[in-house]
Amino acid sequence: xxxxxxxxxxxxxxxxxxxxxxxxxxxxxxxxxxxxxxxxxxxxxxxxxxxxxxxxxxxxxxxxxxxxxxxxxxxxxxxxxxxxxxxxxxxxxxxxxxxxxxxxxxxxxxxxxxxxxxxxxxxxxxxxxxxxxxxxxxxxxxxxxxxxxxxxxxxxxxxxxxxxxxxxxxxxxxxxxxxxxxxxxxxxxxxxxxxxxxxxxxxxxxxxx
Amino acid sequence: xxxxxxxxxxxxxxxxxxxxxxxxxxxxxxxxxxxxxxxxxxxxxxxxxxxxxxxxxxxxxxxxxxxxxxxxxxxxxxxxxxxxxxxxxxxxxxxxxxxxxxxxxxxxxxxxxxxxxxxxxxxxxxxxxxxxxxxxxxxxxxxxxxxxxxxxxxxxxxxxxxxxxxxxxxxxxxxxxxxxxxxxxxxxxxxxxxxxxxxxxxxxxxxxx
DNA sequence: ATAGTTTTGTGAAAAACTGAACTAAGGGGG
DNA sequence: CCCCCTTAGTTCAGTTTTTCACAAAACTAT
Numbered sequence: 001x002x003x004x005x006x007x008x009x010x011x012x013x014x015x016x017x018x019x020x021x022x023x024x025x026x027x028x029x030x031x032x033x034x035x036x037x038x039x040x041x042x043x044x045x046x047x048x049x050x051x052x053x054x055x056x057x058x059x060x061x062x063x064x065x066x067x068x069x070x071x072x073x074x075x076x077x078x079x080x081x082x083x084x085x086x087x088x089x090x091x092x093x094x095x096x097x098x099x100x101x102x103x104x105x106x107x108x109x110x111x112x113x114x115x116x117x118x119x120x121x122x123x124x125x126x127x128x129x130x131x132x133x134x135x136x137x138x139x140x141x142x143x144x145x146x147x148x149x150x151x152x153x154x155x156x157x158x159x160x161x162x163x164x165x166x167x168x169x170x171x172x173x174x175x176x177x178x179x180x181x182x183x184x185x186x187x188x189x190x191x192x193x194x195x196x197x198x199x200x201x202x203x204x205x206x207x208x209x
Numbered sequence: 210x211x212x213x214x215x216x217x218x219x220x221x222x223x224x225x226x227x228x229x230x231x232x233x234x235x236x237x238x239x240x241x242x243x244x245x246x247x248x249x250x251x252x253x254x255x256x257x258x259x260x261x262x263x264x265x266x267x268x269x270x271x272x273x274x275x276x277x278x279x280x281x282x283x284x285x286x287x288x289x290x291x292x293x294x295x296x297x298x299x300x301x302x303x304x305x306x307x308x309x310x311x312x313x314x315x316x317x318x319x320x321x322x323x324x325x326x327x328x329x330x331x332x333x334x335x336x337x338x339x340x341x342x343x344x345x346x347x348x349x350x351x352x353x354x355x356x357x358x359x360x361x362x363x364x365x366x367x368x369x370x371x372x373x374x375x376x377x378x379x380x381x382x383x384x385x386x387x388x389x390x391x392x393x394x395x396x397x398x399x400x401x402x403x404x405x406x407x408x409x410x411x412x413x414x415x416x417x418x
Numbered sequence: 419a420t421a422g423t424t425t426t427g428t429g430a431a432a433a434a435c436t437g438a439a440c441t442a443a444g445g446g447g448g
Numbered sequence: 449c450c451c452c453c454t455t456a457g458t459t460c461a462g463t464t465t466t467t468c469a470c471a472a473a474a475c476t477a478t
Binding site for chain 1: 218223230287291314355363390393394398403406409411414
Binding site for chain 1: 423424426
């Protein structure tokens with residue numbers, strides 16, 4: 001199987017989002033052209049992206065929305081429920097824990113952990129209470145959590161990642177501003193990086209006038 | 210001036226983060242090789258990225274950390290203080306408003322807005338109180354805010370973006386799961402997309418064994 | 419049927435990005 | 449001073465990703 005571009009995977013997740021929206025609006029099918037317009041990309045990009053995985057459309061017609069949703073679900077691996085633990089109950093950790101959208105997309109937050117003993121026991125939502133870091137490994141094993149969110153300060157992110165990996169976690173979303181060394185896939189989300197790249201676009205636009 | 214790759218800009222923000230860390234540790238200079246190792250990329254990539262903007266190092270020696278920090282600051286446009294408004298005081302909006310890292314990086318959150326009249330007047334931090342959407346345009350003009358964070362539900366993101374653009378906002382960070390139509394730069398941060406791309410890596414790893 | 423229109427899937431070309439290799443500096447030690 | 453090691457800047461080749469362009473398929477109307 002030939003390699004699939006990383007940007008293609010990202011776009012697949014965005015196609016999914018568009019298709020959900022269209023589905024809610026009662027639409028039944030869509031063309032690559034319209035889907036591309038929704039995302040401000042080229043229609044050929046949409047078709048190429050999908051063609052990496054098979055043929056899902058019908059010439060002259062377009063794509064059946066429900067069918068394509070199912071297929072993208074399968075391709076991305078979101079056709080099963082994933083259990084997620086969050087490490088670090090600061091601003092970001094708590095926001096993620098409370099973020100409804102994640103639950104809706106087949107991710108279930110099963111635990112939130114913090115080193116701060118004053119935070120342990122505090123309720124985050126109706127069903128989530130902050131646990132102690134001491135219980136991390138046991139909890140992950142007992143609950144079969146496979147995904148972890150690192151929302152700790154940068155200094156402790158690496159050791160935390162190592163504990164997670166040893167406990168059987170299979171993928172990490174890292175909000176800490178560090179590059180981790182570990183053998184499971186990691187997605188980095190450094191919020192400040194988005195701010196910085198944004199202002200670069202803002203200031204460099206000035207010269208293009 | 211020839212176009213600069215978007216990935217280069219993103220990496221520049223990450224170089225900055227690494228240099229800050231090194232600076233805190235009392236380091237004075239660094240080689241492209243070590244910087245590359247910190248980020249798990251190739252050293253030639255580091256040199257290539259920097260060379261788009263000038264020559265900042267000394268052969269045989271490396272880069273002076275303080276000098277390179279200043280230069281990247283200038284390149285990215287974070288050598289001035291940017292005023293930021295946040296639209297939507299839900300989970301994400303509030304978390305961003307309270308997020309210390311952003312303030313540290315020369316972004317100042319000056320206002321938080323929500324349509325919910327029950328939220329208006331509520332304190333988010335010592336200095337931030339939720340304002341009414343009715344006051345948005347006047348507030349942006351009076352406070353000279355240039356950056357906005359959209360943390361609203363998807364349905365209202367587009368009209369909000371249009372109001373922001375008309376009010377003089379020059380760049381938008383969009384947490385809402387939509388693609389906006391507007392004439393100012395936008396950075397999209399759809400948290401659920403990160404979860405989805407992550408699990409794709411996780412499941413596709415299974416086959417690569 | 420047949421012609422016309424729409425739209426997919428795909429191979430090939432173009433563009434964008436990365437990486438290896440080379441050249442030129444810079445410093446240290448004998 | 450000369451040799452050797454280190455490391456930045458640059459060039460060019462290789463790889464990846466996007467875009468183009470067109471054949472094939474499917475529907476509509478006549």
